[in-house]
Amino acid sequence: MLIRKKGDVILILIFLQLLYIFYLLTEGNIIYKKKSVLRSTIALKTDNCRKPHDMTNFTVCRTLPFTKVICEDPLIPRDYDEFGIHFKVPNSVHVIWFGEGLKFTFYNYLALRSMASLQRPKRIVFHYSIEKPSGPHWERAVREIPCLAFKKTDEPTSVLGIQLDQPIARTDAARIEILIKYGGIYIDLDVITLKNFDELRKYPVTMGRSVEVAFSMGILLAE
Structure with missing residues (x-):
């Protein structure tokens, strides 16, 4: 194949550069962070970071730096919004982990971490049925996450006399029972939080909708 134009050479070089970046991104779940942010972190001190080729503003790290989440200050509870309106929904988060031998993935970690960081709840109650x-x-x-709490919770086996044979049905029933009993915010462990839920805590009940014709059980709020 003959390369006839200078532009073709540039395109090929760009393509090769993109391939190299893709290799860096997929090698061992490497994560990009700005160098200025990581300059004094454990990650750099333990030689887990390196500077990739031709990317002067970034450093590639194999591990995230350790940072602790700041949960709600018990001396300054967030029971009211800035206009003095009382929140109906408690600032507590509930998640469910039913089963055994399940793998807690990096995505699950991000779900917990993002909720803790942005919502800053009083507690995140981790309901598990068999093992953590x-x-x-x-x-x-x-x-x-210092506000992470643990509660052993039995999986519901029936609702109104109807047997719950499928795991997803037992989980659906459990999240409703938990919110009826305690109130608060329920999220699935594959939900990444992008902003806090305080605006929705003003209402008695809130449900999400993943498609136009059905509600989603992945995020629930109840007083």
Whole structure:
């Protein structure tokens, strides 16, 4: 194949550069962070970071720096908004982990971490039926989120006399029972929080909608 134009050479070089960046991004779940942010972190001190080729403003790290979440200050409870309106929904978060031998992934960690960081709840109650998770991502979540609490919760087996044979049905029933009993915010462990839920805490009940014709059980709020 003959390269006839200078522009073709430039396009090929750009393509090769993109391939190299893709390799860096996919090698060992490497994560990009600005160098200025990581300059004094544990990650740099333990030589987990390096500067990729031709990317002067970034450093590539194999591990995230350790930072602890600041939960709600018990001396300054967030029971009212800035206009003095009382929140109906408690500032507590509930998540469910039913089953055994399940892998707690990096995505699960991000779900917990993002909710804790942006909502700053009084507590995140981790409801588990058999065993707590294990592994590096779980250990990191426990270490970083001081308001993480644990409660052994039995899986519902029936509702109104109807047997719940499917795991998803038992989980759906459990999240409703938990919110009826305690109130608060329920999220699935595959939900990444982008902003806090205080605006929705003013209402008695809030449900999400993932498609136009049906409600989603992935995020629920109840007083």
